[in-house]
Amino acid sequence: MDQDTGALLDQAAGVARAYLRSLPTRHVGAVADGASVADRLRTALPEAGEQPNAVLGRLAESVERGLVASAGPRYFGFVIGGVLPVALAADWLTAGWAQNAAMHALSPAAAAAEQVAGEWMLDLLGLPGSASFGLPTGAGLANAVGLAAARHALLARTGWDVESRGLYGAPEIAVVVGDEAHATLLTALQYLGLGRERVTRVPTDGQGRIRREELHAAVRGLAGRPLLVAAQAGNVNTGAIDPLDAVADVVAGHPNAWMHVDGAFGLWAAAVPHLRPLLEGVERADSWSTDAHKWLNVGYDCGFVAVRDRDAHRAAMAVSAPYLREGMGNRESWEYVLDSSRRARGFALYAVLRSLGRAGVRDLVERCCLHAQRMAKRLSAEPGVAVLNDVVLNQVLVRFGDDDERTRQVIDRVQADGVAWMGGTSWHGVTAMRISVSNWSTTTEDIDQSADAVLRAFRAQRR
Numbered sequence: 001m002d003q004d005t006g007a008l009l010d011q012a013a014g015v016a017r018a019y020l021r022s023l024p025t026r027h028v029g030a031v032a033d034g035a036s037v038a039d040r041l042r043t044a045l046p047e048a049g050e051q052p053n054a055v056l057g058r059l060a061e062s063v064e065r066g067l068v069a070s071a072g073p074r075y076f077g078f079v080i081g082g083v084l085p086v087a088l089a090a091d092w093l094t095a096g097w098a099q100n101a102a103m104h105a106l107s108p109a110a111a112a113a114e115q116v117a118g119e120w121m122l123d124l125l126g127l128p129g130s131a132s133f134g135l136p137t138g139a140g141l142a143n144a145v146g147l148a149a150a151r152h153a154l155l156a157r158t159g160w161d162v163e164s165r166g167l168y169g170a171p172e173i174a175v176v177v178g179d180e181a182h183a184t185l186l187t188a189l190q191y192l193g194l195g196r197e198r199v200t201r202v203p204t205d206g207q208g209r210i211r212r213e214e215l216h217a218a219v220r221g222l223a224g225r226p227l228l229v230a231a232q233a234g235n236v237n238t239g240a241i242d243p244l245d246a247v248a249d250v251v252a253g254h255p256n257a258w259m260h261v262d263g264a265f266g267l268w269a270a271a272v273p274h275l276r277p278l279l280e281g282v283e284r285a286d287s288w289s290t291d292a293h294k295w296l297n298v299g300y301d302c303g304f305v306a307v308r309d310r311d312a313h314r315a316a317m318a319v320s321a322p323y324l325r326e327g328m329g330n331r332e333s334w335e336y337v338l339d340s341s342r343r344a345r346g347f348a349l350y351a352v353l354r355s356l357g358r359a360g361v362r363d364l365v366e367r368c369c370l371h372a373q374r375m376a377k378r379l380s381a382e383p384g385v386a387v388l389n390d391v392v393l394n395q396v397l398v399r400f401g402d403d404d405e406r407t408r409q410v411i412d413r414v415q416a417d418g419v420a421w422m423g424g425t426s427w428h429g430v431t432a433m434r435i436s437v438s439n440w441s442t443t444t445e446d447i448d449q450s451a452d453a454v455l456r457a458f459r460a461q462r463r
């Protein structure tokens with residue numbers, strides 16, 4: 001390594017260290033918007049290159065105010081994980097090693113780490129050990145992979161080769177999803193030519209779960225068509241999990257059906273024995289998607305997809321003819337995802353799973369759930385503040401003064417205050433604050449400090 005490379009890495013490590021040290025105390029939201037950061041970054045494209053150390057310094061300085069402390073302990077927006085120290089360190093190694101993880105031939109090391117980490121994921125999540133798996137960018141694309149495998153299998157059973165012939169003239173697949181399916185599930189249908197609107201949306205209950213009777217009614221009369229049912233483990237607002245066993249029963253009663261579970265974060269309930277009953281029946285599905293960058297805190301990006309029928313998975317994704325070459329030897333990572341050249345996500349995933357172990361993952365998930373309950377308790381004790389959901393996992397929906405405008409104002413005030421960051425959502429026709437506790441470093445004190453910040457905003461706004 002030349003001196004410049006070493007000095008640049010030291011410089012980057014110094015900036016990263018200072019940033020990480022600031023995480024517990026810095027203003028959680030960004031204090032500059034994208035346009036003003038762009039103004040600081042923009043110059044005419046230099047004709048002659050500039051000194052790398054100066055560029056790095058200027059980059060760090062220019063973006064600083066536009067950074068969101070989403071890796072910090074009091075960020076509760078969307079469903080966002082932080083990055084465990086071992087994941088961060090493994091990711092630095094990943095960048096340094098600069099492997100292309102597409103194929104075994106490009107990096108036996110990356111292929112091996114992905115293989116072992118993937119096997120551990122199946123085990124931890126209670127999925128069949130024989131399932132195939134891949135590491136896409138996130139649960140969104142994991143949904144696309146799972147549904148592509150479904151499309152292959154459902155049509156292959158009718159004698160239709162969708163990979164070669166496309167959907168022109170193919171038997172029509174009936175697609176059934178819950179009314180609360182995540183946006184990326186619908187986008188996956190869009191990518192696959194199944195149509196985001198051409199689906200039957202099954203009404204959901206007060207927590208966002210598919211209603212069993214309505215599901216039965218929706219699939220009645222569909223016996224003559226291939227059937228794809230997508231269930232959800234972890235509603236993005238409430239954390240609620242569809243009645244998976246009941247969905248599996250419906251699928252089992254159909255002659256040509258496939259069940260997919262979008263479990264971006266809810267699938268992690270499998271790591272905690274007393275939460276596992278919420279997922280009863282999950283192992284009966286045909287494909288599953290989840291994220292390691294959310295609740296497992298491996299840092300961005302790392303999704304996970306698993307498919308019971310390995311051949312269907314590979315047939316839908318493999319670049320060349322299905323089923324074959326791999327049997328001769330090595331697992332080829334790119335045959336299980338949509339991308340080809342890719343970063344080696346398996347290293348950080350391996351490092352996190354090994355350093356936490358089964359017990360560490362259980363503690364992480366359980367701790368976040370307890371924090372969510374504490375937050376809900378603290379907030380709902382205040383007159384005029386209502387928690388709208390059953391806090392079964394890590395999600396809390398809160399409404400202030402039973403009023404959309406006041407709720408929006410409280411959210412704005414909390415974000416501007418900077419102690420914590422919570423986003424807003426619309427839940428069954430009303431505005432709510434959405435709180436997601438997904439970060440490994442959040443403590444009870446962080447929850448109390450954040451609850452205080454929310455209540456302060458509510459009281460100030462009430463005056």
Ligand SMILES: Cc1ncc(COP(=O)(O)O)c(C=O)c1O
Binds near residue numbers: 140182263264291
């Ligand atoms: C249920 C569900 N599915 C899919 C996704 C998409 O995940 P990603 O953005 O990691 O692709 C999310 C994100 O929050 C989600 O909650």
